[in-house]
Amino acid sequence: MDTQQNTALTRALAEVPGPLPTRGVIHVVIPHTDRFTVVGNHLAQHPDLSCTAIGIAVLIQSLPQGTEVSIKALAARCREGEKRIAAALRELEAHGYLQRIRHRLTDRKVITRTVFCNQPTALPHPHHPAAQPHLHPHPCPRPASTAPEPASATAYAPAPAPTPAPAPAPAPAPAPEQISAPAPGQMPAPVPPAAPLPPRAPLALPVQPPPPAPPSVPLVPTPTAPKPPRPPLPQPGTPTTELDRAATALLCDLRRHAPQFALSEGDIRQLAPAVAAWLEREAHPDAIRRTLTDDLPQPLRHPVKLLRHRLTALLPPPLPGACDLVVPARPRVVVTPFQTCDDCDRAFRSPAPGHCRDCRETREHRGADVHTAA
Template sequence: MDTQQNTALTRALTEIPGPLPARGVIHIAIRHTDRFTVVGNDLAQHPGLSTTAVGFAVRIQSLPQGTEIGIKALAARFPEGEKLIAAALRELEAHGYLQRARTRLPNGRIVTRTVFCNQPAAMLRPRVAAAPPQQAPAAPRVTAPVPASVPAPARGPALARGPALAPAPKPEHHAPLASAPEALAPQASAPEAPVPEASTPQDHAPFVPLVPTPTAPKPPRPPLPQPRELTPELERISTALLSDLHHHSPEFTLSEEHVHRLVPGVAAWLERDIHPDTIRHALTTNAPEPVKYPYQFVKHRLTVLLPPPALRTTVTPFQTCDGCERAFRAPAPGRCRDCRTGLAHEDQQAAA
């Protein structure tokens, strides 16, 4: 195998045109036809990036759209460790190649989207508007020699009227060659088009950002849900639930003031017959890493994920009949239907 490789390399070197350098690298460039990625020299030769960062930039650039490129995802795909990958991603983020943005999904979940740009310097350049299509230059006008018998001032209006040509003179009346400059003098003295001293605003369009700024105002955030009645029992359970969140997830450490503000939202959940464990699971499950603002995050989930109110059904209680001691359902104590029927029949007989 080694001999075949050396033979192929030697044969490839002989096919390179021109003299080979005495030292340094010699490139054997074979054109790719599929599965290739274009990498610019500004990235491959970046003086401020380490070789590890450049390597991970090339790897990220070669991945298809939508591939996870987090630290754990890259560590599972490549042999480098998480610390080395994290340091390389921080370098790329510091030089503008990588950007991490938080986005809120329609279901209320906040996810982190990673954007990779192969030319971050190009995003800072002004975008020049496309120039309008230029018209083809008009064909040069050819005029006949000016005869000596026609005075020079008579040619001025004829030239100003348009492309109409003067009638061709007779051969015997041609002026000598020495008088041609004097005959063409009025044409040469025509005023030239003014040359602009400075570029106008139409020459260079203003800078247009790649991401347009939103024009419509954002709708106001919905308020924190409130219970119908904040009883002492609801307040006690809500305070205990919020104060205990950091035991289940250290990132949900809330201050005393934040707990006091969020108590009505938790009480609204409890008032809808939601178990405290269910509330805790809804607040802490599938949270972003890390949670930078736990108060805002908990407030958002309490507002967006609020369940509908429970449907309450009225149950008629059991009563004990005053006549026969039999149990029956009725909203108030009294007699059962059979006793009421028998008593009504006895009243009718007594009245007869």
């Protein structure tokens, strides 16, 4: 009497028709009347899906349309963690049961729409256009049946009759929702062949027009954009006749090294002060010539503008003076030398020889005593 028995389950087991199997599971099937979901064996017995993925698929299939089924929402409903739920969703995506679509709204917000198909093998295929999906707002409330699910609508064949019966009038095929399971011990009623459904167009989510692209900032300014002011040419700090003569000679000699720089007298007078500024900063004439004539663009259309730009942008800094290159000396610390006291031969620090502090005080006391005695 120490083992608790479930009498209700035992009574239900006694009502199971037919001989009971000697081993394995025994099904006690009680038809559902409300709050149930029809799940296909292709999902419940899928050989490649894990039990977690099958359970998540049954849970999603049982939820009403519009229910949030994100990873966090499913983790709040189940005992599994977010990592196992995410792995199960990826399995369902790989086998076609689940599809997550990124959708852009009109306010530029991106959302994820989750689409679940209870039978992905029946989706329209380019070679088999007759199979079309049927969408319902909620899982079909059809009572469960103990018999295996038929492969098609013509699985139940009519029982043979001893005498031919008149053919009944053709009636529309009943909807799958109107077919009820036969009671135990009764033969299923004959079902006429269902008329083939017309092919339906595959469902497509509404496509929102892409939002307008943000205005891009051009990397190259437009021809009508205002140009920055041109920097002025460098000028020598102390213009002299020697600097002006050397600068003019250097500019006139450029056409010997680069024929493109055949400058006019006006151009030379305009550029001579900038070359004089380079010479004032002790730049060698060969270095100035190399800077102005090396790596020229091809073709060179504006030689004067190129010289003006290089003389302004590549101006070297002035050379540091001799005093700037000398490391500043540390401040010298004056040390007071040692002296030897003339009376006691004690060593003490003093800039000049003499007596130590004690001897000076003794001499002051002796002089005071002699003055008092007098």
